[in-house]
Amino acid sequence: MLSGPPVVSTAEQLLDRFVTASARQRRTLLPQLQARVGELLPLIPAELDHLDRQGDDWAAGTLIQLLAAHAEPVQWQSWQQSHAEGWLQTDSAAGLSFAPLQWALVEQQFEQADRVTSELLRQLAGEGAVKRGYVYYSEVPPMPVVDLQAIDRLWVCFSQGRFGFSVQARLLRGCNQRWDQLWPRLGWKQAGLWTRYPGSFTWSLEAPEGHMPLINQLRGVRLMDAVLRHPAIAQRLT
Numbered sequence: 001m002l003s004g005p006p007v008v009s010t011a012e013q014l015l016d017r018f019v020t021a022s023a024r025q026r027r028t029l030l031p032q033l034q035a036r037v038g039e040l041l042p043l044i045p046a047e048l049d050h051l052d053r054q055g056d057d058w059a060a061g062t063l064i065q066l067l068a069a070h071a072e073p074v075q076w077q078s079w080q081q082s083h084a085e086g087w088l089q090t091d092s093a094a095g096l097s098f099a100p101l102q103w104a105l106v107e108q109q110f111e112q113a114d115r116v117t118s119e120l121l122r123q124l125a126g127e128g129a130v131k132r133g134y135v136y137y138s139e140v141p142p143m144p145v146v147d148l149q150a151i152d153r154l155w156v157c158f159s160q161g162r163f164g165f166s167v168q169a170r171l172l173r174g175c176n177q178r179w180d181q182l183w184p185r186l187g188w189k190q191a192g193l194w195t196r197y198p199g200s201f202t203w204s205l206e207a208p209e210g211h212m213p214l215i216n217q218l219r220g221v222r223l224m225d226a227v228l229r230h231p232a233i234a235q236r237l238t
Contacts (some may be wrong), residue, residue, distance in 0.1 A: 005190060011036060011040050011043060012040035012043060014029070014032060014036060014040070015040060015043055015044075015047055015063075015198050015205065016031070016095075017029065018033060018059060019047065019051070019059045020100055023058075023161055024131060024199055026058075026059060026062075027160070030062070030160075030197075033062070033066065037066055037070050038070075038130050039179045040063075040066065041066070041067065041070060041071055041075075044063045044066065045065055045067075047063065047167070048060060048063060048064065048087065049212035050099040053087060053088055053089045053219040055153070055157075056088075056152075056153040056154075056156040056157045056163045057157065058156060058159065058160050059109040059159070060087070060088070060107075060157060061088075061106075061159070061160070064106055064158070065106055065108060065158065066096040066181075067079060068106050068107055069108075076155075079116070080103075083172075084099070085097065085098075085099045085105075086098065086099050086102030086103065086106075086154075087102075088102060088153065088154060088157055090102070090150035090153070090154065090212070091146050091150060092144070092146065092147050093144035093145075093146050094123065094124055094144055094147055094182055096120060096123060096124070096147060096217075098120070098151070098154060100116050101113055101116045101117060101120065101154055101206065102149065102154050102158070103157065104116055105154055105157075105158035105159070106158060108158075108204070108205070108210055109200075110163075110204065110207075111203040112146060113155075113212075113213070114203075114212055114213050114214050117151060117155075117213040117215075118213075120147075121135050121143075121151075122134070122135055124143045124144070125139035125140070125143065126139060135223060136223070136228075137222035137223045138229055140226035140227055141212060141226065141230065143230065143232070144232075145230075145231055145232040145235070146232075147232075148165070148227070148230055148232035148233065149233075149235070149236065151175060152164045152165045152166050152211075152232070152233060152236060155212065155213060158204065159212070160205060162205065162207075162209050162210070162211075162212065162214070163207075163209075163211060163212040164210075165208065165213070165227055165228060165233045165236075166183075166233050166236040166237060167209060167210045168186065168210045168231050169229075169234070169236075169237055170237060171185055171186070171210045172228060173237070179194070179221050185208065185209070185210065186208055186209075186210045187201075187202065187207060187208035187211045188211075189231055201214065201235050225230075
């Protein structure tokens with residue numbers, strides 16, 4: 001009979017093992033983190049001080065989400081105030097703030113995060129896209145690399161590595177660029193599923209890998225294809 005991961009004796013050891021483990025090993029440790037969250041909360045802020053704020057390591061994202069869900073309100077508000085623009089450092093060539101997206105993801109408000117992402121893409125596309133309410137695929141190539149990578153890093157960091165443009169691009173590559181094979185893997189079933197937004201989607205970590213962020217497929221796959229082929233995302237796959 002298969003057994004679960006060994007129980008770590010101290011909270012400090014559990015935290016260290018979680019941060020240094022592989023992605024697969026981390027997932028087996030998640031139940032222990034939830035079960036011992038009371039012991040871990042006092043240790044998390046100091047641990048975060050030692051982690052890379054310019055990457056996308058979802059260990060950090062998970063620890064921050066534990067703080068958000070379980071810390072006393074005063075403690076959480078104080079930590080938020082000390083990271084007003086979010087813990088993960090993001091840059092924007094377009095002068096955008098990614099703080100609203102980061103805090104929505106931290107709170108696991110994934111539907112709100114998806115709406116913020118769509119708005120950010122419209123702003124990156126330009127005034128025309130903002131006015132019309134959607135992005136043309138031809139407006140994607142000029143988007144700054146640093147901005148698209150910031151959006152992707154945030155989704156990866158705060159989804160246990162399950163969501164993000166780079167995750168979708170990797171899955172598409174695994175489907176040999178077959179869009180008809182990608183839709184069911186994402187849990188979208190078909191391109192036109194956007195017409196049943198938002199009720200047809202799963203707004204939680206229980207969603208299929210790559211389920212979010214969403215891209216309007218009502219006009220076909222060109223927009224999503226342009227995003228996933230953008231150098232910003234291609235660089236994230238190397």
